[in-house]
Amino acid sequence: MKPAPFAYHAPHTLEEAVGLLADFGYEAKVLAGGQSLIPTMNFRLAQPAVLIDLNPIAELAYIRAEADGGLRIGAMTRQAQVERSEQVARSAPLLHEAMPLIAHPQIRNRGTIGGSLAHADPASELPAVLLTLGGRVQAQSRRGARTIAAEDLFLGIFTTSLEPDEILTEVYIPPVPPRSGFAVTEVARRHGDYALVGVAAWVVLAEDGACRQARLSFFGVGDGPVFANRACALLQGQRPDPALIAEAAQVAASTDVDPQSDIHASAAYRRHLVAVLGRRALTTAFARAAGG
Amino acid sequence: MTTTIPIRVTVNGRVYERTVEPRLLLSDFLRHELELTGTHVGCEHGVCGACTVLFDGVAVRSCLMFAVQAHGHEVMTVEGLSPDPNHLHPLQQAFHEAHGLQCGFCTPGFLMTLVPFLQENPDPTEEQIRLAISGNLCRCTGYENIVTAVRLAAAKMAGRPVAAPTHHASS
Numbered sequence: 001m002k003p004a005p006f007a008y009h010a011p012h013t014l015e016e017a018v019g020l021l022a023d024f025g026y027e028a029k030v031l032a033g034g035q036s037l038i039p040t041m042n043f044r045l046a047q048p049a050v051l052i053d054l055n056p057i058a059e060l061a062y063i064r065a066e067a068d069g070g071l072r073i074g075a076m077t078r079q080a081q082v083e084r085s086e087q088v089a090r091s092a093p094l095l096h097e098a099m100p101l102i103a104h105p106q107i108r109n110r111g112t113i114g115g116s117l118a119h120a121d122p123a124s125e126l127p128a129v130l131l132t133l134g135g136r137v138q139a140q141s142r143r144g145a146r147t148i149a150a151e152d153l154f155l156g157i158f159t160t161s162l163e164p165d166e167i168l169t170e171v172y173i174p175p176v177p178p179r180s181g182f183a184v185t186e187v188a189r190r191h192g193d194y195a196l197v198g199v200a201a202w203v204v205l206a207e208d209g210a211c212r213q214a215r216l217s218f219f220g221v222g223d224g225p226v227f228a229n230r231a232c233a234l235l236q237g238q239r240p241d242p243a244l245i246a247e248a249a250q251v252a253a254s255t256d257v258d259p260q261s262d263i264h265a266s267a268a269y270r271r272h273l274v275a276v277l278g279r280r281a282l283t284t285a286f287a288r289a290a291g292g
Numbered sequence: 293m294t295t296t297i298p299i300r301v302t303v304n305g306r307v308y309e310r311t312v313e314p315r316l317l318l319s320d321f322l323r324h325e326l327e328l329t330g331t332h333v334g335c336e337h338g339v340c341g342a343c344t345v346l347f348d349g350v351a352v353r354s355c356l357m358f359a360v361q362a363h364g365h366e367v368m369t370v371e372g373l374s375p376d377p378n379h380l381h382p383l384q385q386a387f388h389e390a391h392g393l394q395c396g397f398c399t400p401g402f403l404m405t406l407v408p409f410l411q412e413n414p415d416p417t418e419e420q421i422r423l424a425i426s427g428n429l430c431r432c433t434g435y436e437n438i439v440t441a442v443r444l445a446a447a448k449m450a451g452r453p454v455a456a457p458t459h460h461a462s463s
Contacts, residue, residue, distance in 0.1 A: 106353050
């Protein structure tokens with residue numbers, strides 16, 4: 001239960017950090033909040049030769065509202081800061097509501113928004129939230145900066161499209177139109193445990209009350225966050241009554257997800273939870289979108 | 293490759309200078325280097341909460357940080373709570389009075405989690421208390437008396453009148 005030896009670097013600027021990462025490449029791991037990486041190192045499941053600690057880089061911790069209503073959040077912003085931010089509560093209510101579901105208060109005090117996304121645990125909340133919101137991240141390397149959309153970021157279990165020399169530096173949440181409604185919910189064995197299944201929903205109503213857009217992502221049911229394409233297509237343009245919502249959730253459970261059995265839950269139980277949680281989340285999101 | 297790194301850390305108001313391996317966990321630094329063994333080590337993967345300390349005033353798992361990361365920062369451990377050996381912190385006193393501990397292994401983690409929580413929430417609801425301690429495991433006393441102790445401490449610290457705590461038999 002003690003980490004293997006490693007060389008430690010604590011750069012104070014992003015430029016230094018990407019330089020170090022370019023030099024060490026695959027040998028190095030980037031240390032953000034460490035709430036997933038350090039336990040993995042304690043178990044010696046990860047034994048990086050070099051750690052590049054981003055914690056001293058003050059320029060990576062911020063929450064900024066954009067003129068268009070979007071939100072930019074520095075990768076090293078602590079989850080607890082995101083949770084408590086009034087700006088986030090106003091501009092990105094789905095993100096705000098998801099934060100308390102992440103582990104425990106002590107973990108969120110240290111864990112970062114960028115670290116959780118780059119870690120890409122398939123059972124974690126933030127990847128699904130980013131996918132539902134159509135957000136994107138900024139990646140920086142010595143070669144330059146690029147933007148990665150959420151749908152292109154998550155490739156599989158603990159796997160993102162970040163290159164070995166790239167550091168995730170910023171999260172962007174786009175503005176939401178009026179008559180938007182959100183909901184995030186999950187089932188875990190104990191509060192703060194990883195979810196068996198969870199869902200993040202965003203719906204937009206047209207003026208006549210029909211569903212203009214529905215976006216639904218599940219977590220804990222695949223190699224990464226799973227966008228429920230068929231369920232969302234079913235809702236589009238339709239009046240969201242309880243029968244349609246139940247049907248969409250059932251479609252998500254039977255066709256959009258392909259959960260696996262593990263020690264925590266069977267595939268059948270996870271599929272059942274997708275239908276139940278999908279229905280609950282959509283019901284809440286549509287009610288909120290309607291102002292109810 | 294295991295070069296050591298000099299660090300300077302303030303713990304409970306006292307400055308310590310040591311030279312450590314980067315892989316040394318903050319929890320082990322506190323216990324083995326500084327001999328502050330009040331911080332307990334349970335699971336070493338961030339689940340049990342026994343090693344919770346304040347890092348720059350914020351409750352964190354000391355098993356999920358490296359000692360080198362504490363360089364230039366302030367740590368507070370359970371040893372820093374009481375003003376002197378003859379007096380308990382009001383929260384410690386409340387744990388004592390409400391039977392909020394039995395074997396005591398988890399207690400330092402609970403205390404260090406709850407001190408900043410009570411500063412932020414001087415009059416917490418039971419639900420807020422339970423969420424606050426959701427990251428701390430207790431395997432003998434159970435949580436009922438701990439919740440009672442927190443309410444007692446909150447009332448005492450705010451100078452509110454308190455009903456005599458009802459003791460629950462541990463099961």
